Amino acid sequence: MDHCGVEEQTSLAPTGAPGGELTVCLVGMPNSGKTTLMNALTGGSFRTGNYPGVTVSLLRGRSRSDIGEVVSIVDLPGIHSTVASSPEEELSAAVISGKHHSVLADVFVAVVDATQLERHLRFASYVARQGRPMVIALTMVDLLPRVGQSVDAAKLESALGVRVVTVDARTGQGKERLLEAVQAASKSVEGSGPLAQLSGEPAEAYRGLQRLLEGSAAAPRSGSRSRTGDPLTERIDRILLHRILGFPIFFVTLVGLFAALFWAAQPLMDLVNAGFTIVGNLVLRIPHGGMFTRFLSEGVIQGIGVVAVFFPQVIILFFLMTLLEDSGYLARAATLADRPLRLLGLHGRSFVPMLSGFACAIPATLAARAIPTRRERLLTIWILPLMSCSARLPVYALLLAAVMPPDAPWRAGLALATIYVGSLLTGSLVAGLIGRFLPRERGVSMLAMELPLYRRPQLKPILKMTWARSSDYLKKAGAPIAIVAACLWLLSNFGFGAKQITPAGAAPPPVISPSPLDQSFASQLGRMMEPALKPMGVDWRVGVGLISAFAAREVFVSSLAIVFHVAGDEDAQSENLLQEMRTAKIDGVGQPVFTTASILGLIIFFFFSLQCMSTVAVARKETNSSRFAALQLLFYTGLGYLASVATVQGLRLAGVP
Amino acid sequence: MKDAINKPSGDLDEARPASPARRLKNLSEVLHGVWHQVKSLSGPEDACYRLLELGFTPGAEVKVAQAAPLGEPLVVVLRGTRLALRKDEAAWIIVE
Numbered sequence: 001m002d003h004c005g006v007e008e009q010t011s012l013a014p015t016g017a018p019g020g021e022l023t024v025c026l027v028g029m030p031n032s033g034k035t036t037l038m039n040a041l042t043g044g045s046f047r048t049g050n051y052p053g054v055t056v057s058l059l060r061g062r063s064r065s066d067i068g069e070v071v072s073i074v075d076l077p078g079i080h081s082t083v084a085s086s087p088e089e090e091l092s093a094a095v096i097s098g099k100h101h102s103v104l105a106d107v108f109v110a111v112v113d114a115t116q117l118e119r120h121l122r123f124a125s126y127v128a129r130q131g132r133p134m135v136i137a138l139t140m141v142d143l144l145p146r147v148g149q150s151v152d153a154a155k156l157e158s159a160l161g162v163r164v165v166t167v168d169a170r171t172g173q174g175k176e177r178l179l180e181a182v183q184a185a186s187k188s189v190e191g192s193g194p195l196a197q198l199s200g201e202p203a204e205a206y207r208g209l210q211r212l213l214e215g216s217a218a219a220p221r222s223g224s225r226s227r228t229g230d231p232l233t234e235r236i237d238r239i240l241l242h243r244i245l246g247f248p249i250f251f252v253t254l255v256g257l258f259a260a261l262f263w264a265a266q267p268l269m270d271l272v273n274a275g276f277t278i279v280g281n282l283v284l285r286i287p288h289g290g291m292f293t294r295f296l297s298e299g300v301i302q303g304i305g306v307v308a309v310f311f312p313q314v315i316i317l318f319f320l321m322t323l324l325e326d327s328g329y330l331a332r333a334a335t336l337a338d339r340p341l342r343l344l345g346l347h348g349r350s351f352v353p354m355l356s357g358f359a360c361a362i363p364a365t366l367a368a369r370a371i372p373t374r375r376e377r378l379l380t381i382w383i384l385p386l387m388s389c390s391a392r393l394p395v396y397a398l399l400l401a402a403v404m405p406p407d408a409p410w411r412a413g414l415a416l417a418t419i420y421v422g423s424l425l426t427g428s429l430v431a432g433l434i435g436r437f438l439p440r441e442r443g444v445s446m447l448a449m450e451l452p453l454y455r456r457p458q459l460k461p462i463l464k465m466t467w468a469r470s471s472d473y474l475k476k477a478g479a480p481i482a483i484v485a486a487c488l489w490l491l492s493n494f495g496f497g498a499k500q501i502t503p504a505g506a507a508p509p510p511v512i513s514p515s516p517l518d519q520s521f522a523s524q525l526g527r528m529m530e531p532a533l534k535p536m537g538v539d540w541r542v543g544v545g546l547i548s549a550f551a552a553r554e555v556f557v558s559s560l561a562i563v564f565h566v567a568g569d570e571d572a573q574s575e576n577l578l579q580e581m582r583t584a585k586i587d588g589v590g591q592p593v594f595t596t597a598s599i600l601g602l603i604i605f606f607f608f609s610l611q612c613m614s615t616v617a618v619a620r621k622e623t624n625s626s627r628f629a630a631l632q633l634l635f636y637t638g639l640g641y642l643a644s645v646a647t648v649q650g651l652r653l654a655g656v657p
Numbered sequence: 658m659k660d661a662i663n664k665p666s667g668d669l670d671e672a673r674p675a676s677p678a679r680r681l682k683n684l685s686e687v688l689h690g691v692w693h694q695v696k697s698l699s700g701p702e703d704a705c706y707r708l709l710e711l712g713f714t715p716g717a718e719v720k721v722a723q724a725a726p727l728g729e730p731l732v733v734v735l736r737g738t739r740l741a742l743r744k745d746e747a748a749w750i751i752v753e
Contacts (some may be wrong), residue, residue, distance in 0.1 A: 044673060081710045083703065118736045119712050147737060201713035202706075227692055227718055228737040234722060236738070237732060246726040335741040339727045348730070348741070446746055447730055451739040559660045 022061070022186050023070040023104065027096055027136075028111035031331075031452050032076030033139035033169040035059065036461065038075040040172035041067070041179070048400050067177035074103055077369075082126050082200075086377075088369045096127055107186050108134040109178070111169075114141045114151045115230075115453065117219055121160070121195070122205045128162060128196035133185040136164045137178055143453055147230045151219045159216035160194015167421070170461055180222060233328075233453045240332050250336050253329070257320050258417055268312035276305025291514060293487055303485025303558040311474065313397075314390045317359055319466040326457040330355075331449065338447055344428050345435030348447050350380040354427065357387030357421065359469075361615040365622050373445045375438055378628070381619055382434055383427040385610045385636050388420050391553040395606050398557050402581050403599040423607060484551045485558045488544070492522035492563050522563060535645040536605070537598035537652075539586045549611045556606075595657040601648035609640030630652050684721060685731065685747035692720045693752035700749030712736045713750050721747070 028034045042061035059075040076095055077088035094100040096108070110124040124136055136156075144150055157164040163181045167174035195211055198205045213219050240249055283289075283297040324330050330352060338348030349371045357364035361384045369382070371377040388396075396419060400412040495515030525547070526533075526540025533543045541563040549556035557577075564580040584593040610633050611614065620629035687693055695717045698705040712735050715717065720737070722732040730741040 058673065069698055081707050083706060116736065116738045119738055122710075122712075133719075149737070202709040202712075206712060206714045206717070227720070229720075229722075229734045229739070233739065234734075238723060241723060241725045241732060243724070243726050331741075335730050335732075337743070338730050338743065339725070342743075445702045446704055446707060447741055447743045448707065448746055449730075449741045451741055453739075 022106045022182065024063075024071045024073050024107050024109055024182055025095060025103065025105035026073065026075045026109050026111055026312045027092065027127055029080060029120055029450075030114075031450055032078060032113045032120060034077055034078060034111045036169035037109075037137060037139065037167060038073060039302070039464070040167075040169055040175050041073055063179060067176045069183055071107075071179065071182060074105070075605070076342055079123075082123075086106075086370060086372045096130060098130060098132070100319050103139070105132060107182050108132055110134055110184065111137045111139055114138050114166075115143050115149065116146050117149075117151065117213070118206060118209055121209055122202065125164070125195050125198040125205055125209070128193070129198075129200065131192065131196070133188070134162055135178065135181045135185050136160070136162050136350045138164055138166045139169050140453075141166050141517050142168060143230075143455070146232060146453070147228050149219060149228060152217070155216045155218035158424055159212050159218050160195040162195050170458055185261075186633075198346040201207065230453050233451075237332070237451070237455050240329065241335065245399065246336055250333060253324070253333075255417060257317075257324075258420055259318060260316060260411060265316055269309050272309050272312065273305070276301060276308060280305065291493075295486070295493075299486050299489025299562065300482060302561055303489065304482055309394070311470070313393055314359070315466065315470045317390055317393075318469040319462065321355065321359060321463050322465050322469070323457050326455070326462055328452045331451050334449065335447075335451065338449075340428075344431040345376065345379050346431055347373070347376040347380070347445060348449060350376065353380055353384060354424070357384045357389060359384055359390050361387065361389050361612065362618050365615065365618045369437075375440070376445060378623060379431050379435055379438060381623060382628075382632060383431045384619075385607070385612070385615055386423050386427040386430060388423040388430040388607075389553070391612065392606055394554040395549075396603060398560075398577070399599050401578055402594055403596055419603070419607065426607075430561070471477070484548050484555045485562065488522065488548055488559050488562050491525070492520045492544070495520040495524070521551045534643075535649065536601050536641075537595065537648040538602065539593050541584070542593065542602070546605070546611075550613055552614075553606065553611050592657075597648045597651035597656050600651065601644040605644035606646045607640065608636050608643055610636035667717065667733055680753055681751055682753075683748045684719065684733065684742070684750040684752050685744045687752060689721045689722055689723055692718050695719055696753050697733045699751055700746075704746070706751060708746070708750060712738070719750070719752060 003282050026034045026038055038059060038061065041063045043064040061073050061075075063071045063073055074095075076092040079089040079092045081089065084091060091100070094104045095105065097103065108130075110120075110126050110127050112120040112124055117587075121136075124134075125626075127134055138151065138153055138156075141151065153164045153166050163185055165174060165178045165181045167178050198208045239245060242249075280297045280301045283301060284295055286293045289296075297549065324333070333355075334348045334351040337351040341348060341350050350368070352370070353364045353367040356367050364384050364387065365381055368377050368380045371380055396416060397412075400415050404412045404415065493514060494512055522544050523540060526543040529543040529547070533539065533546075542560070544561040544563050545556045548559040560581070561577045564577060564584060581594045582592075585591065585592055616629050616633050619632060620626055623629070676693075681696060682693075684693070695713050695715055697715060698708055698713060700708075717735060720734045722734050724731050725741070729744045731744065731747050733740045733742050733747065
């Protein structure tokens with residue numbers, strides 16, 4: 001099976017298709033089914049969805065060898081207008097007009113939604129005018145009966161003077177014929193057909209297209225030609241965008257999404273937990289392993305395991321988001337959100353980056369490219385770190401479990417829902433405040449967003465995409481977690497030997513050797529931070545966790561596992577982290593580390609703090625400004641610290657331990 | 658490409674004296690669920706070009722299906738496509 005890798009590229013290496021392969025560029029208006037088609041052609045699965053503008057950068061892959069001659073395929077972001085307004089539109093426009101510095105298409109495949117023939121063909125005419133070989137891939141044909149239309153591909157082909165192939169992007173039906181047509185188009189010298197001769201002026205072009213379609217009877221319809229629409233979608237919209245019901249349904253959907261995270265994930269999480277415990281114990285039994293098997297078992301395996309427990313939740317989150325996207329509801333949600341978001345200086349299109357931000361700020365920051373004006377884009381990127389990303393989920397889950405009684409899981413669920421809603425509200429507040437300092441922009445901010453037809457989501461493509469997103473997340477998160485966990489274990493198990501207390505500083509040369517935790521490097525590092533940690537009500541061990549969390553927030557959990565695990569005696573090794581946390585005392589004081597106040601303080605810290613170096617890096621790249629990224633990092637981490645200290649001290653004043 | 662815009666104000670001025678103003682409305686104030694015909698566009702130049710590209714060309718049939726909660730965006734049906742338009746945007750579209 002020739003599964004070809006698909007890489008996401010933001011800055012492209014020169015085209016140089018291997019072995020003289022054809023470079024085929026998929027172009028089309030947003031939501032035409034391009035990326036789904038790309039999926040079918042390459043066999044690789046990546047981001048696609050029933051929401052306009054999900055392709056955030058060029059996706060590149062190679063077609064599967066079992067469906068025809070291999071071609072190299074580039075999926076361009078969907079564009080509305082030939083006058084580009086957002087960066088992704090500029091990118092696509094540059095490739096189509098042949099002005100892009102590195103992508104040169106041999107053949108264009110214009111993906112045309114059959115239910116919106118006029119609009120999509122007008123766009124295709126813009127591609128045709130460039131004079132490059134092209135093929136039209138007609139998608140969404142299965143939806144035609146619903147809108148009372150039909151399209152005759154053969155008649156359309158002769159009317160337009162361009163090859164037309166019907167494909168079902170979701171099942172991949174017709175992809176072989178599409179590739180044949182691509183090969184044929186690349187070899188033939190194309191005259192400029194009627195499609196290419198359409199005017200560049202939109203009104204003229206639409207008139208010309210109507211004449212072409214009517215003259216050829218390629219798209220006969222029942223009823224009035226231009227008054228088509230899908231009655232089913234109209235009925236559903238009447239409910240989902242209802243004056244009174246609209247927002248309640250919106251909120252119930254979001255609450256349901258997060259509730260499912262907890263109910264559905266629990267048994268899976270128990271399973272993962274059990275698995276890692278078994279493996280860890282097996283490794284410990286390896287004879288004569290000594291320090292090394294302990295390192296493997298406690299450092300690496302347990303370190304990863306503590307975080308892996310939360311992967312089921314992450315996967316379920318991705319699954320549900322993909323489901324919403326695929327059904328068409330996500331575009332409605334963005335519509336509902338436009339008015340409130342606009343009050344904050346954001347855009348309806350900020351909604352999807354914000355929602356993605358609940359999974360991971362990195363794809364969310366990239367998704368902000370679909371926002372048309374720079375001001376709204378910057379503001380969206382600024383507040384994305386506040387959205388409660390999935391890396392925070394393990395941290396919150398642990399801290400909430402530590403502070404909530406175990407007999408009432410719904411209370412933890414409710415608290416988590418509060419955190420999520422709170423992060424949205426705080427994001428709004430910050431956007432509203434920061435927006436005042438950003439200069440106004442010339443040019444108009446427009447919504448003009450397409451609402452796709454509702455479709456029954458299909459399980460297989462959704463599962464494929466869920467897997468693509470989850471495995472991407474695991475790959476991204478897995479390595480740093482393992483590395484940090486391993487380093488941390490070493491730091492907390494080694495130190496400069498036994499404590500040397502010599503009167504006049506004539507210390508013998510320090511020797512690195514296995515040391516108990518309270519004399520380890522980790523403890524020394526943590527103790528240096530102690531003055532800053534004290535107001536937060538925690539000790540150096542939590543400090544070690546907080547520092548390591550800058551690699552990725554969820555590392556906090558595995559770090560805690562390591563620093564608390566090794567702190568316990570042999571018997572305690574079998575106990576879980578929660579047990580350890582309940583009994584942990586601040587050295588010398590005897591006061592518990594994890595009190596209601598200090599746990600809430602930690603939650604508040606994670607709520608605000610920008611503890612993710614990858615996000616900082618992506619924000620710098622996307623905004624093209626180091627100042628923006630540095631300011632963002634300082635702003636949120638400082639805010640997190642201050643808010644945390646205020647919470648802990650405030651609660652203590654109020655008598656909460 | 659921008660000079661290709663069909664000048665909106667010209668259309669309007671021609672239309673006004675001929676037919677009384679009561680027949681011309683902008684899309685943000687029309688009755689929902691009723692089909693109208695686009696007469697012209699009147700708004701910022703780049704916005705009008707974008708609306709033209711979306712298919713709001715003179716003669717195109719358009720209907721406001723409903724308004725979202727809070728009164729906007731409006732759900733507009735045009736050439737088989739459903740679009741969410743803000744009220745400002747709809748107000749740039751003069752219909753009959």
